[in-house]
Amino acid sequence: MSDYKTIHGVGIRDYTTDPDTLITGQVWFDKTNKVLQFQAEGAGAFSTGGNMNTARRRMPGVGTQTAALVISGTADPPVYAQVESYNGSAFSEVADVNTSREEHAAGGTQASAIVFGDKPNNANTELWNGSGWTEVNNLNTARYELTGDGPSSTAVIAFGGVPQKAVTETWNGTSWTEVGDLNAGRGASHGAGTTTSALASGGYTTAYVAVNESYNGTSWTEVADLNTSRGYATQTAGSSNTSALVVGGTPDTANTEVWNGTAWTELNNMPAVRVNAAGAGTTASALIAGGRNPNLTNTSLEWNDPVLSTKTADTD
Amino acid sequence: MAKTYQYCVAENWGKGFIDHEESTRITFKSFPGDVWQVPAYNKHGNLWIAKVAGAVKTKDEAQTIVTAKVDAAQTAWDNDNVEGESSDEKIERIGAKPADITLEE
Numbered sequence: 001m002s003d004y005k006t007i008h009g010v011g012i013r014d015y016t017t018d019p020d021t022l023i024t025g026q027v028w029f030d031k032t033n034k035v036l037q038f039q040a041e042g043a044g045a046f047s048t049g050g051n052m053n054t055a056r057r058r059m060p061g062v063g064t065q066t067a068a069l070v071i072s073g074t075a076d077p078p079v080y081a082q083v084e085s086y087n088g089s090a091f092s093e094v095a096d097v098n099t100s101r102e103e104h105a106a107g108g109t110q111a112s113a114i115v116f117g118d119k120p121n122n123a124n125t126e127l128w129n130g131s132g133w134t135e136v137n138n139l140n141t142a143r144y145e146l147t148g149d150g151p152s153s154t155a156v157i158a159f160g161g162v163p164q165k166a167v168t169e170t171w172n173g174t175s176w177t178e179v180g181d182l183n184a185g186r187g188a189s190h191g192a193g194t195t196t197s198a199l200a201s202g203g204y205t206t207a208y209v210a211v212n213e214s215y216n217g218t219s220w221t222e223v224a225d226l227n228t229s230r231g232y233a234t235q236t237a238g239s240s241n242t243s244a245l246v247v248g249g250t251p252d253t254a255n256t257e258v259w260n261g262t263a264w265t266e267l268n269n270m271p272a273v274r275v276n277a278a279g280a281g282t283t284a285s286a287l288i289a290g291g292r293n294p295n296l297t298n299t300s301l302e303w304n305d306p307v308l309s310t311k312t313a314d315t316d
Numbered sequence: 317m318a319k320t321y322q323y324c325v326a327e328n329w330g331k332g333f334i335d336h337e338e339s340t341r342i343t344f345k346s347f348p349g350d351v352w353q354v355p356a357y358n359k360h361g362n363l364w365i366a367k368v369a370g371a372v373k374t375k376d377e378a379q380t381i382v383t384a385k386v387d388a389a390q391t392a393w394d395n396d397n398v399e400g401e402s403s404d405e406k407i408e409r410i411g412a413k414p415a416d417i418t419l420e421e
Contacts, residue, residue: 042340051330076410089331250412271334272346275411294414295348295389299328302336309337 012036018310036313044256044267044305049287050090054082055298057291058102058119060148061278063110065287065302068280069094069128071115074102075296083128085110086280086287086300095132099124105158105191107150107171114153114171117161119144125176127153137175141167147191147200147235157195157215160203162187168215170195180219184211190235190246197240199259204231208251212264214241224263228255234279236286236303245283245303248274252294258283258305270301319421322356323378324370325349338364347417348385351378379419389414 005011013019014029022039030037052070059073066088073080081096101118108114113128116139123142126133143161150156154173159182160166166185169176172195182200189203196217203209210225226246233249242261248254252273257264270288277291281303289300326333327350334344341360345353352370354361365372373381393413397406 045336045339046334047336047339048328048333049331051328252412252415268343271344271352292411293346294411295385299330304336307336307340309340 022308022310024308030312038311038313039308040311041306041308043307044258044303045307046268046270046288046301046303049289049300049302050086052084052091052290052298052300053093054080054084055290055296056080057276057296059276059278059290060104060106060115061280061287061289062106062108062113063280065281065285065304067110068278068287068289069106069110069113070278070289071106071113072097072101072104073278073290083133086289091289091300097126097133098135099126103144103146103162105146105148107148107156108153109151112153114150114156116148116156116158116171117143117146125171139176140169140178141165143167143187145187145204147189147203149191149193149198151194155195157191157193157198159191159198159200159215160186160189168220180215182213182220183222184209184213186211186231188231188250190233190244190249192235192244193241197242199235199241199244201235201244201246201259202226202230202233202249208249212259216241227257227264227266228253230255232275234274234277234288234291236279236281236283236288243283245279245286247279247286247288247303248277248291250275256303267305274301319356319375321353321375321420322361322365323373323375323419324352324354324365324368325373325378325381326352326365326368326370333368334364347378347382347419348389349381351382351419353378353419375419375421382417382419386414386417 027038056073068086079100081100084091103119104117106115111130116125121142123138146161148158156171159168166181186203198215201212208229210229213220230249244259254269256267272293274293278289280287286303
């Protein structure tokens, strides 16, 4: 009879505690519990993150899954000026924005961010330096339900917005400059990327749409549609137009899709529908905070793909 | 007929309520009223309900809780009106009317 060592060339070590540095596929015998364990890579999934102090929706997030900001937002009403910072476990309040906002957009990081636009038709822009907000030069085109993203507070892109605007602007740390328009003007779309490589998916024109456009620093080009038409979803992203995650949205859905630069693929859903939530992070590690699910919520979800975990060999 | 799902009521306390490992082992669904659905006859679902001190409910009991919450949300939606506002404008302002939810056996 073949044994593990014959097949794999190495034996199974035993440990009284889990090995310090686990490797995907590693197998070991847990002497304490007398079970065979292994380190497995599972499909992406949502777990619960910390709860925000204030339930709200229609706000953006910036940063990463473990270092994020959730900025302003509404409870229909009131519209909040509050900003909350997430450390991977819990939210805490930091300095308020100067202008309470809803249906605005943001870019940057937890330490250095920019927020812009507001309902109804506000061009106001504020800059966050890690401790306070300062008003800076306004957008050229006032709007709400716009979308924005960027890796730092000195390189951010803003596009779309209500009423069905195609306008795109980039921020260089000092001022906004108008660049190439979207092909399909729309609000409530989902955005990812930088001033030279961005993605605009879904949104609302006269109906919820699946249209998806890619920006190369100069112009927008239509690429493969979302599988599910929607607006008001949460999009988090990598640093380009080749990597994005879209979750939830209206018509109310818990659906999750990931973009690889060519096509959207459906992944595991959230536990419930979620609309108008803030998002931060990447396609591999994201935070989805607040929104409504279907009622207004202060809860958050953490997305990890793949999920590395220690499993016990059993027959279940 | 054997049931596919089991239900419990548990308040999401935040981080750790559903951890990464649990999220890969079973599929969770949540509903209004802090109602959670996990697979029936499943060791990992049972362990999770015990961890969160979930109050186990039959499907019908869970449905009653969810329906009450949805009814309240629908009534609140019906009563939230702004003079002169169109149907589309209302949906844009507060979202679509909450839909009925039917739990699965």
